[in-house]
Amino acid sequence: MEHVEWRKSSRSGTHGDCVELAVEPTRARIRDTKDREGGTLTVSFDAWRAFVASVPEQ
Template sequence: MADLSGAQWRKSTRSSSNGGDCVEVADNLPGVVLVRDTKDREGGTLAFTPTAWRVFVAQVTERA
């Protein structure tokens, strides 16, 4: 796995501000989009290719 230490995390715009179910996304690294749970930042990270991430977001947005 590539060095992910330079990831710049941002809270999802769909996340609420009350500390509920939130995710953070880092899309500043070449070739990978990272996703993690704000309540458990050390618990693990999902990694997507940029294309897979766009498809995922499109599907979720379509169903919302």
């Protein structure tokens, strides 16, 4: 079984409305902390970087 280091978003609420992210050299994985076994969205690292760059800072 592979080891993946998940990190919870710093923007996550205290009510369990959380997103976790695992960044790897060639891809990024995103999952919901309320249902960790429910599935993972996997995108290329380049796609993740483009997404983050497109999100306005608050």
